[in-house]
Amino acid sequence: MSTGFERDRSEFARGARAIIVLPDLGGSSRDADARLDETAGLAEAIGISVIERHHFRVRQAKPATMLGSGQVDALAEAVREGEAELVIFDAALTPVQQRNLETALECKVLDRTGLILEIFGERAATAEGRLQVELAHLDYQAGRLVRSWTHLERQRGGFGFLGGPGETQIEADRRMIRDRMARLRRELDQVAKTRTLHRERRQRAPWPVIALVGYTNAGKSTLFNRLTGSDVMAENLLFATLDPTLRQVPMPGTDKAILSDTVGFVSDLPTQLVAAFKATLEEVVSADLLIHVRDIAHPDTDAQRADVETVLEEIGVASPEITPRVEAWNKVDLLDEERRAAVLEEAARRDDVVAISAMSGEGVDALTETVGAKLTAGHRRYHIALPTADGAGAAWLHANGEVLDQWIEGETANYDVRMAPRDYERFIRRDA
Template identity: 50%
Template sequence: MGEEIPEKSVTPVWVLHPDLRNDRFRRDPEFALQEAVSLAEAMPETDVVGATIVPVPKIRAGWLFGKGKTEELKQQFVETHVDLVIIDGTLTPVQQRNLEEEWNVKILDRTGLILEIFSDRARTREGVLQVEVAALSYQRTRLVRAWTHLERQRGGLGFVGGPGETQVEADRRALDERIQNLKRQLEKVVRTRALHRQSRARVPFPVVALVGYTNAGKSTLFNRLTGANVFAKDMLFATLDPTMRSVELPSGRTIILSDTVGFISELPTQLVASFRATLEEVLEADLILHVRDISHPLTDQQSRDVTTIMTDLGVSKETPLIEVWNKVDLLDAQEQEGILAKSEREEAIFATSSITGQGIEELLDAVSETLTDPKTYRDLVLPYSDGKKRAWLFSEDLVEAETQGEDGFHLKVHWTARQEKNFRDM
C-alpha cells in the first residue's frame, strides 16, 4: 500500500462587511457582502462558515466597531471556532492589531485579501513581481506578525501564516530596497513589452483590449473569439496574467486581442500602481471592449467602477470604446427583449453571450468597422539612400505611383493615419 497523502488543512473563515452609514461612497451592503464572500471563497484552503453585515453608525477609534459589537462578534467566533476573519474594508494597523488581540484570530482587510488571491493566481514572472511589489508596499504600512495557530499548506504573501514561518521583520529601509529592486526588474518587463509593441506596430496589427469588472466573462469571450484555452471560471480574478492572441476578423483583417486582469470596486491603490505595466496594453489599445455582466444587479455601479479605474490609469478618452453587454443568456425573456432593444438603438453597445455565441458576429463586424481607418493620398520624396522606407511602403502595398528624380524617389502613397505614423517613426 502506498503512503497516504495528508489532507490539506482548511481554515474556517468569517466574513464581515462594515456598513458605514455616513460613507458617501457606501455600497449596497447585501451585494457588497456577497462580493466579499466570493472573494473569500476564491482563496484556497478556506471554508466560509459565516458572513455578517455589521452596521457602523460611528467608527470607534482604534477598533472600528463599538465595544458591545466587538464583544458580541468575539463570542460568535469562539462558538464557531473561526481562525480567520475577513473585514470587507480598509483597516488601520492599530485597528487590525487590536481586533486580532481581542478576538484571538487572524484578520485580513480587503486589500490583504485581494493580495492573497493575486499571490495564489500569479503564474508568470511578471505577475509574481507585480504582486510582491504591491504586497511589500502594503506591508510597509503595518507591522507583520508571525502566527502559529494557522497551518500553512501553500505559498503566499505571509498575511495568513503557519508553523515555523518567517515573516518580514525588516525595517522600512530594507523594505524600500527590496521594492526598488523589484521595480527595476519590472522595468525590464516594461521595456520588453515596449519592444513587442514596436514590433507589432511595424506589422501593423491593431490592439483590441478587453476590460471589465472581475467575473464579467472577459476570458470566456476571449476564448470564443480566439479559440484559445485561457482559464475561465465563475470566480473573481480567474484571470491575472495578461494574455494576447491574434484574431482574424470576418473581414479578413487581423487584430491582437488582449485579455486583462478584472477590475473591482475599491481596488487597492498598491495594485493599481504595480499592475500598471500589465495594463499598459489598455493604455496603448486602438480599441477597448468594455465587457459588462449585464445580468448582475449592480452592473451600472460596476461599470462606473471600471470607468473610474480607467480614468485613474490615464486611458485616453479619445480611444474608441464598445460596450459588450455580456451574459444575456442569464436574463429572462422580458429582460433580454429590453436589453436587445437598447443595444439596437445605441451604436456602441452590443448584447452578447460568450456561452451561446449570441451577438458575437455583430460585435466582430463592429470591431472591424471601428478599426477601418480613413485613407488619404500624400506625395513623398525619399532619398535614394532611404531604401528601407521605400521597401516598407511597397511591402504594405501603399504605393500608387512612383517616378525618379534628381533628389530621389517620388511616390504617391495611399495610407491611413496609423500607417503614416508607423512610417514617420521608422
C-alpha cells in the same frame, strides 16, 4: 486559548473557517448582499470556507476597532460559536484596527486589501506577475508591524497573511523591505522596457491592438477564448486571469488585430496593486480600442462599470473620444425574459453597445462587426499606383487595407484602397 496563529499556512488557508464582515458606513450605491457575495467569492477563490456573513451598520468608524464595542462583542461570540479561524473585513483596516481586532476576536483578521493580495499571490503565473504582486505586498506590509516579510521567500503561492512560520515573533526590518522593494522596482523597470520594445515592434506592424477590460468575473477570458479559439483559464472565479495574454484575431475591415486579455478590476482595488500592475496595464493604455466586458446580469453592474472607469482613469487611459470603446453586455443568457428584452432594446439603440453571451456565442459576430467599424471609422480612400511587378506592395495593400477596386493600365497597377491614414503613411515609407 490558541488562536491558530502558529499553524502552517498550507494547513490553515485551505478549508479555513471564515466569517465575512461588511462594516456599512453608508453612502455606498452597492447592494449589501452583492458586496458580501463578492467578498465571499474572493475568499472561496483561495479555498477558504465561509461559514457566516455579518452586515454591521457603522455610523462612524472607530479608530481602534472600526466597529463599535457591542458589535465587536457580538462578532467575538460568533467566532467562538462557529469555531472560526479567520475574520475577513470588506473594508480597509489600519494596522492598529487589525491588531486590536485580532486581540478581541482571538483569531486571524484580514482586510479587503490583504485578501486581494493573497489571491494575487496564488494566481500570478509568470515571473513578471510574481514580481508585481510581491512589490504590492511589500508596499502594503511596510506600514504594518504585525507580520513578517520573510514569508515571501516561500516557494508556494500566496504571501503569508493566513499564517506561517515566524508569525509569533514579529520582526519587521524596514531597511530590508525598502532594499527588496528597490530591487523589485528595478526588475520591473526592465520588464517595462522589454514590454515597450515589444509594443513598439507591434506598432510598426499594421495591426491594431484591442484590449479586453472589465470587472473581475465579467467574462473577459470566456470572450477572449470565443474570439481566438484559445484556452485561457476561464472559470467562475474572481481574478482567474492575472497575466496578460495576447493573440491575433481576424477582424472585419482590418484583416486582423491583436487582442489582449487583462486582469479584472474590482471595487476599491488596492492602490498598491494599481501601481505594481502598471507595466501590465500599459497594454490597456496603448490599445487602439477597448472592449469593456460587463456582467449585465449582476445586480451591481452599473457600480461595476463606474469602478472600471475609475481604474482606467487612474492608469491614464485616454477619454473615449481618443480611445474608442465598445461595451459588451455579457451574460444576457442569465437574464429573465423581461430584463433580457429591455437590455436588448437599449443595446440596439446605441452604437457603442452590443449585448452578448460569451458562453453561448450569442451576439459575438455583431460585436466583431461593431469593433471592426470603430477601428475603421477614421479610414480614408486612397488611389495608389504601383508597377505591375511590385507583388509585395500589392500584397501589403490587400493585407492592410480594404481594396475597393483595382485595374491595370500598361505597366501600372492601380488600386483604390480604404485604410487608416497611419497605415497609408506606413506604406509610403516602407521603402524609405
